[in-house]
Amino acid sequence: MESSSKGMCTVERRGRVHLITMTGAGEHRLNPDLLAALRSAVAASAGAGALVLAAEGKFFSNGFDLAWARAAPPGLHGAMDGGLRALLADLLALRVPTVAAVTGHAAAAGCALALAHDAALMRASRGLLYMSEVDVGIKFVDFVAAVLRDKVPDAAARRDLVLRGDRVAAAEAVRRGLVDAAVDGGPEDVVAAAVAEAERLAxxxxxxxxxxxxxxxxxxxxxxxxxxxxxxxxxxxxRL
Known part of the structure; x- marks a missing residue:
C-alpha cells in the first residue's frame, strides 16, 4: 500500500486500484483548489488498473463552493464551473474503470460528480443523494444537466431528483438505479467495497x-x- 498527499486529497495505491480520498471533516465543496487537486490525482492514475474516489467525514461532496463564489469577482466564477467540467472530461477519457465510494451526503454538483463514475456504491446507513437546485432557485449548468440525462435514464427517477428535490437514501437510490449497491457499515466499509469492485473490474x-x-x-x-x-x-x- 502506497500513499501520498495532493493537498486537499490523498492518493493511495491498494493493489491495482488508485484510491483518491477528499480529506478532512468538511463538506468537500467543489472550489478551484479542490478541483485542481482532484484533477492532478486523477492524472496520476494512468498506471493503475482502476480508480476509486471517496471522501472523509459525513459528506462525499456538498456541491459547488458558494462561499468561494460570493467572495470571488464575477469574472472568476467560470473557474469553478470550468474546473468541474474539466474533471468530468478527465474521468470520461480515463483509460481505467472508475468507481465512486459515496461515503456520505452527495448534493448538487457533488451528486453529479458521484454519478459520473462507471459505478457508484453508497453507504446504507447514512448519506443522501440530492439535487438541491430546485429548492435553492439555481439553474443547472449544461454539463450537470447532461450528467443527469445520461446517467439517470429513467424519466420518473430523473424528474423526482431534479424537479421535486428528493433526498434519496441508499436503498432507494439502488431501487431507482442511481447507484449500484448500498453497503452496510461505516465509511471504511464503503471504501473497501468500492476498492473490491474496482479490483474486480481491473x-x-x-x-x-x-x-x-x-x-x-x-x-x-x-x-x-x-x-x-x-x-x-x-x-x-x-487569484481573488
Missing part, C-alpha cells in the same frame, strides 16, 4: 483505449459538453 484486463471510447459513446450528451475541457494540466487557483 482484473478483466480490458484495453484502456477501448474503455475510454466506449464510455464516451455510452454517455454522448455528457461527453459532448465536456470533451474540449479536459486532458490538460489542472490550472492553479485563480
Amino acid at each position: 482484473a478483466r484486463g480490458w484495453d484502456g483505449e477501448a474503455v475510454a471510447e466506449i464510455r464516451k459513446a455510452a454517455w454522448p450528451q455528457l461527453w459532448a459538453q465536456v470533451k474540449d475541457h479536459g486532458a490538460g494540466p489542472a490550472p492553479a487557483r485563480p
Whole structure:
C-alpha cells in the first residue's frame, strides 16, 4: 500500500486500484483548489488498473463552493464551473474503470460528480443523494444537466431528483438505479467495497483505449459538453 498527499486529497495505491480520498471533516465543496487537486490525482492514475474516489467525514461532496463564489469577482466564477467540467472530461477519457465510494451526503454538483463514475456504491446507513437546485432557485449548468440525462435514464427517477428535490437514501437510490449497491457499515466499509469492485473490474484486463471510447459513446450528451475541457494540466487557483 502506497500513499501520498495532493493537498486537499490523498492518493493511495491498494493493489491495482488508485484510491483518491477528499480529506478532512468538511463538506468537500467543489472550489478551484479542490478541483485542481482532484484533477492532478486523477492524472496520476494512468498506471493503475482502476480508480476509486471517496471522501472523509459525513459528506462525499456538498456541491459547488458558494462561499468561494460570493467572495470571488464575477469574472472568476467560470473557474469553478470550468474546473468541474474539466474533471468530468478527465474521468470520461480515463483509460481505467472508475468507481465512486459515496461515503456520505452527495448534493448538487457533488451528486453529479458521484454519478459520473462507471459505478457508484453508497453507504446504507447514512448519506443522501440530492439535487438541491430546485429548492435553492439555481439553474443547472449544461454539463450537470447532461450528467443527469445520461446517467439517470429513467424519466420518473430523473424528474423526482431534479424537479421535486428528493433526498434519496441508499436503498432507494439502488431501487431507482442511481447507484449500484448500498453497503452496510461505516465509511471504511464503503471504501473497501468500492476498492473490491474496482479490483474486480481491473482484473478483466480490458484495453484502456477501448474503455475510454466506449464510455464516451455510452454517455454522448455528457461527453459532448465536456470533451474540449479536459486532458490538460489542472490550472492553479485563480487569484481573488
